[in-house]
Amino acid sequence: MPSTKKGSKKSSKKAGSSVFSSFTQQQVSEFKEGFAIMDADRDGILNKADIRNSFDIIGKIISEKELDEMLNDAPGPISFTMFVNMFAERQSGPTDEDEVIIKAFKAFDRGDGKIDSEQFRGQLMSFGDKMKGKEVDDVMAEMEFDEENNIELDPLIEMIVGKTEEENAEGQGEAPAE
Known part of the structure; x- marks a missing residue:
């Protein structure tokens, strides 16, 4: 009996930790x-x-x-x-890294193809691999802004992945979003 108990402990520990080991x-x-x-x-x-x-x-x-x-x-x-x-x-x-990047940036889309630049700046400095103010300034210097200081989403995606969202969708065998 003790070996059964020991085996079940091992298997439950292994099952519980497997997702975290990924x-x-x-x-x-x-x-x-x-x-x-x-x-x-x-x-x-x-x-x-x-x-x-x-x-x-x-x-x-x-x-x-x-x-x-x-x-x-x-x-x-x-x-x-x-x-x-x-x-x-x-x-x-199976995931396409470009599609993951596009979806990540689209999460910030206000619904009009633009990202609030101040909110985005705050997110870059607060979450994940937190960026310093100078790093964010350097990144944001490469982005296109509208007259209200919002980031234009399509040029940003094109700058990051090297192609537009539509070109990425076509490369995936999907019809471009209209």
Whole structure:
């Protein structure tokens, strides 16, 4: 009997740690930071209100249907472990790095093809690999702005990935977005 107990401990430890071993310690730390920011009610579970609040913070309007679709992607309540599992599943599938970059920048889109430059500056200095003020200034010096100091999204995407969103979609065998 003791060997069965020992074996079950090993297998449960292995199963519990496998998703976290897919990421570096720094990535797991960033996931924790992101999860904590998103979990507005601090109950350890991301619910519809938490996700809506997260989108409100970045100024992105999201419909009830989109929220429901996001929540339905998870097979159960979105705890921190589920959150990391969902990232691991997305990471394991075939992804085009350009498409990931495009989607990341589109998350900041105000809905008019522009990004609020001050909000974007704050995000670069606050999350992930935090940038220093001078680094952000250098990056932003390369971007195109409109008369209201908003960043033009299409030229930014083209600068980063070397092609427009439409060219990237065509390269993926998809019809360009109209």
